[in-house]
Structures are given as C-alpha cells and as structure tokens.
Amino acid sequence: MMKLTADELRTKYLKFFESKGHAIISGASLIPENDPTVLFTTAGMHPLVPYLLGEKHPAGTRLTDVQKCVRTGDIDAVGDSAHLTFFEMLGNWSLGDYFKKEAISWSYEFLTKELGFSPDQLNVTVFAGEDGIPRDDEAIAIWKSLGIPDERIFPLPKEDNWWGPAGTTGPCGPDSEMFIDTGKPACGPECRPGCHCGKYIEIWNDVFMQYNKTADGKYEPLKQHNVDTGMGVERTICMMNGYPTVYETELFAPIMAKIRELSTARPADEEQAVRAERIIADHMRTAVFLLGDPRQSVKPGNIGANYVLRRLIRRSVRYAKMLGIEPGYTAKIAEVVIAGYKHVYPELEQFRETVIGELTQEESRFEKTLAAGQKEFDKVATALKTHGQTQLSGRTAFKLYDTYGFPLEFTEELAKENGLDVDRAGYEAAFQKHQELSKQSAGTFKGGLQDHSVITTRLHTATHLLHKALKIVLGDHVAQKGSNITPERLRFDFSHPAKMTPEEVKRVEEIVNEQIQRDLPVTLETMSLEEARQAGATALFASKYGEQVKVYTMGDFSKEVCGGPHVTHTGELGGFKILKEESSSSGVRRIKAVISNMQ
Numbered sequence: 001m002m003k004l005t006a007d008e009l010r011t012k013y014l015k016f017f018e019s020k021g022h023a024i025i026s027g028a029s030l031i032p033e034n035d036p037t038v039l040f041t042t043a044g045m046h047p048l049v050p051y052l053l054g055e056k057h058p059a060g061t062r063l064t065d066v067q068k069c070v071r072t073g074d075i076d077a078v079g080d081s082a083h084l085t086f087f088e089m090l091g092n093w094s095l096g097d098y099f100k101k102e103a104i105s106w107s108y109e110f111l112t113k114e115l116g117f118s119p120d121q122l123n124v125t126v127f128a129g130e131d132g133i134p135r136d137d138e139a140i141a142i143w144k145s146l147g148i149p150d151e152r153i154f155p156l157p158k159e160d161n162w163w164g165p166a167g168t169t170g171p172c173g174p175d176s177e178m179f180i181d182t183g184k185p186a187c188g189p190e191c192r193p194g195c196h197c198g199k200y201i202e203i204w205n206d207v208f209m210q211y212n213k214t215a216d217g218k219y220e221p222l223k224q225h226n227v228d229t230g231m232g233v234e235r236t237i238c239m240m241n242g243y244p245t246v247y248e249t250e251l252f253a254p255i256m257a258k259i260r261e262l263s264t265a266r267p268a269d270e271e272q273a274v275r276a277e278r279i280i281a282d283h284m285r286t287a288v289f290l291l292g293d294p295r296q297s298v299k300p301g302n303i304g305a306n307y308v309l310r311r312l313i314r315r316s317v318r319y320a321k322m323l324g325i326e327p328g329y330t331a332k333i334a335e336v337v338i339a340g341y342k343h344v345y346p347e348l349e350q351f352r353e354t355v356i357g358e359l360t361q362e363e364s365r366f367e368k369t370l371a372a373g374q375k376e377f378d379k380v381a382t383a384l385k386t387h388g389q390t391q392l393s394g395r396t397a398f399k400l401y402d403t404y405g406f407p408l409e410f411t412e413e414l415a416k417e418n419g420l421d422v423d424r425a426g427y428e429a430a431f432q433k434h435q436e437l438s439k440q441s442a443g444t445f446k447g448g449l450q451d452h453s454v455i456t457t458r459l460h461t462a463t464h465l466l467h468k469a470l471k472i473v474l475g476d477h478v479a480q481k482g483s484n485i486t487p488e489r490l491r492f493d494f495s496h497p498a499k500m501t502p503e504e505v506k507r508v509e510e511i512v513n514e515q516i517q518r519d520l521p522v523t524l525e526t527m528s529l530e531e532a533r534q535a536g537a538t539a540l541f542a543s544k545y546g547e548q549v550k551v552y553t554m555g556d557f558s559k560e561v562c563g564g565p566h567v568t569h570t571g572e573l574g575g576f577k578i579l580k581e582e583s584s585s586s587g588v589r590r591i592k593a594v595i596s597n598m599q
Helices: 006-019 046-052 100-114 137-145 233-240 253-262 270-291 304-322 329-341 352-386 394-404 408-417 424-430 432-442 454-474 502-517 529-534
Strands: 062-070 086-095 122-127 153-156 170-181 200-213 219-232 480-486 489-495 522-528 548-554 558-561 576-585 588-595
Touching: 006 062, 006 086, 006 100, 006 233, 046 062, 046 086, 046 170, 046 219, 062 270, 086 100, 086 233, 086 270, 100 122, 100 137, 100 170, 100 200, 100 219, 122 137, 137 153, 137 170, 170 219, 200 233, 219 233, 253 270, 253 329, 270 304, 270 329, 270 352, 304 329, 304 352, 304 408, 329 352, 352 394, 352 408, 394 408, 394 424, 408 424, 424 432, 454 480, 454 489, 454 502, 454 548, 454 558, 454 576, 454 588, 502 576, 522 529, 529 548
Parallel strands: 122 153
Antiparallel strands: 062 086, 086 219, 122 170, 170 200, 200 219, 480 489, 489 588, 522 548, 548 558, 576 588
C-alpha cells in the first residue's frame, strides 16, 4: 500500500480507466437538474441517470469522473471518524457496454497493482438474494477466479448489498463491495465486512444496474445492463496514509488548524471538543461547495436545499460558540477551503465573493437571534425540568424557529443535551404553511427525470422555451439558476433583480405559446463545447474544455446545451400557462407553470 495525496489519487484513477477505454468527463453540479426526488447530487451516477436508462451519452459508453456529492441523511453522525456531508466520489461507468467480469477484474487490478493493497487484505461482499431476485453467483464466481477464497466472500442481504436508486425511482441493482482488512482482531464470531468495529474498512463499491425501480415499487429489468462504481476520495486517502480519521488528511488538516487557531475555549470533555471541531470543519466545507456551485442556485433559506444550507451554517455557529470562536469566523474558514480546492474546482475562486458574502450574512443573522433564542430555550427547559416534564411542546419548538430562527433539528439537539425530547408532530402541525419544507427535506416527491415519462419530457422541453422567452422579455442577464419538475408542474429559477410585472409575465407566456403553435422541430447535435458556443447555444453549466456535449435546437427559437430528454416537436406541449412568479432568493426569481398536455 502506497501513500497518496488526493490530487495523486484523482489523477491515478482517471488515467487508469482512461487506459481501459473510458472517456474522462466533467463532474456535474451539486444541485440536480429536473429531479425533484432529491435535493442534492448524492452519488456519481446521479447526473448520468438518463444515460443509464438508455439515452446516448456524447462521450460514449465508457465514462469516468470525479463527482462532488452531498448527503445529509447522516448529518447527526458527523463528528465521528468517517461521516461527511460533502465528499468526492471517483467513479467509472459502463452504459450497456462491459458488465460484471470487467468491472470486478479492473477493481481488483486497481486496488492491488495501482494502489498496492495486498490481495490477502481484500474481502468482498455480494448480494445474497432477496425479494425474488436471485443470489449474485456470477459475481462470486468472478471473485473466486481472481483468487479471493470462499472465506473472504460474504453474501449479504439487500440491506447491505443493493444500491439505489439515488432518489425514489430509477436504476438500481446488486452490488459488490470491497473491504480492506486492517489487521485488527475481530470483535467476535459475527464480525464481517460491514461491521463497525474497525477491522474492515470499505474502499470501493461496484454496482451492477440490472433493474429500474418504478414509482409503485416494482423492479423491472433495465433495457441495458450498466455498471456504476464509487470510491470515496477522503476515505481512500485516509486509509492509504494510515490516518485514524479523514480529518488528518491534507484535505482537512488546514481547516482543522484554522479552527484550533481561532478557538479560545475548550470543553472539559475532550471528545466533545473534537466532535465540535469536526462538525465545524465538515459543515463549513459543505457550505462553501454549495454556495460556490456553478448553478449558483442555493442560498440560506427556509425551504429545501436552502434550508439544509442554513442548517449547516447555523449548526456550525453553535459549535463555534462552544469553542469560544469569535463571530466572523465563517469567512476565515471559507478562505482556507477555497485555497485548498480552487486548483481542482476553480468555480470556488470564481464565486469567492458570493461564498464569503452569504456565509458572513447568514452568520450575522444567526448571531443576532442566537443569544435571545438560547435564553428563551433555557427558560423553558428549566421550567420543564422543575416540574418533572421531559417534552418540549411543538408550539414552543415552532416559536424558536419562527421568532429566533432555530431549525427544528437544532432545537432537538439542545433538548437532547438537557434530557428532553421535542413534540415533533406538534411542531409540524404548527408549521403547515411550510409543508413544502418537510416534503423536500425528506425527499418524498414522486416522479422526476428518472422515469422519463411523457409529461416530464414535455415539461423539460417547456423550460427551454421559457428560458429563451424570459431572455427576450427581461434581457440577456437572465440565466437559469435551477429547475424542478414533477408530473404536476415545472418550476424554473432564474436570475433577475425584481418582481416581474403582470405585463411581463403575460408576454413571456404569449411567446412560449407562439413557439408551441409553430410546432417547431426539436433536433439534437453532438459537438464540442466550443463549437456549441460558436453556434450560439446557451451553455450555463459548462463541461471541461474540449468535451463533447448535446445541443438541442428548437427551430429558429432556442439552442441550448442539455442532457435531455425532449419532445420531437414543440406542438406536443399543447399550451403553456404560468401559475405563479415569486422570489426564490436574493436576485433569483421563480416561475411555476403547467402545460396543456399534462398526461
């Protein structure tokens, strides 16, 4: 096993798979486009869903990249040795090309030949079979052919060896996970890969996408068999350099050093102090990447992704207080994060002012209410404990949110520290007007781009017409900042400094309907990004220089770089109606609209 930096690992991985015929493609935005089932890009496969379902990728059938990911399902576990909200995922894909034999063989080759792990350290898990889906005997046979003995191959249930879908629907299938045996003694007779005792550490996952999960929970065979693999950058370099946690790697060390430099106090409980440092480091790194994302569509707020960002920043502020860190720290830590990553992700430097400005503003907002809110909480908690009560009412939790800006989870953390719990049901009942928050944060939307349904395809096409119409009516400063499609409507966020007038809304609607009436042909061309721009195509979220992209042209009206899917003629939309125009965040407006053919 050799020692590698994150930069060296990224390069080695991409070059290895390039030598196996894979095209190196750009990682996508952290904010999924036209997918209402999740708030963030949670895995490398997420942006590739249309191609995993059968669309042709302009770069071919073998792809590899480094993808930025955010997962907040384990946010409460952040602060331990491994859990992170933001991470980088190395991945390689086969889109109906090679399958299990090549994927497993190359994984074995990369781990043993390129990274230097001993074959004797390698333990693997495979799908044991469940829900009428058979055991993955094919994967077992391939691992045995590479020299992995039966005693180091572990068939496990769906809970352990099934991946996906990324949202509620989409591609999924059995996987085979690779673990490195650290040499530590087993914790007992049941110790196996996946055990949390520290003996086995997962390093890679090969997913064999054979199925598509439908909205009604059925698993249908995919038209093409795909391979999706994932290797976490942070975890891998941690293991390869012999560090006890990811926070000792060069990715986190400068951030941790800055936190310690700014700290003026330390809790008596050392474990609590270390956990606070790690939470600040993780949450600030994630906040910087969300604010510095090329889409520029997430700002601290009260709904969906904006709410998650606000929660991360405010949770960080609370733990900064525990360490005696003075206000204004968010900008200082952000500078360290940007300095450490700008050579890999230049957008962080490009949007540096936005990142620093939003963090400073949100920190300041929270500082103003934190002391008053804490005082209110302490008063209520003292009264409850005095009277032998153990539950904070939902109404009080809502007041802490509404008046003092305390996210519910923040209040729950404070309550837990005081031996109390929170009446979450009561809180949600008091919060009905913000029902959308609960739905989005839990990821309960149905539909989305994954199902490639006729209606989502039509609505996606409508966003192109809407984008161009907005530019015509409001000006060329208009740029898409995000979109979200459900089977019921489309939602389109765009840059514009002021509320649209009724006349402007009406004119945009008229222009879109004119193009629908013209029944314009929708054509597709594949070309380089430079060629697309020279042809006048709108390319908001640029791929890397020289990369092949898809350009969709709608008659003489619209030309845009996009992954799809689209209708063949604009007339298929029937008609277009704007339901609402409102503010999304500072400098960003939001339109919700429907089309006539909503079936």
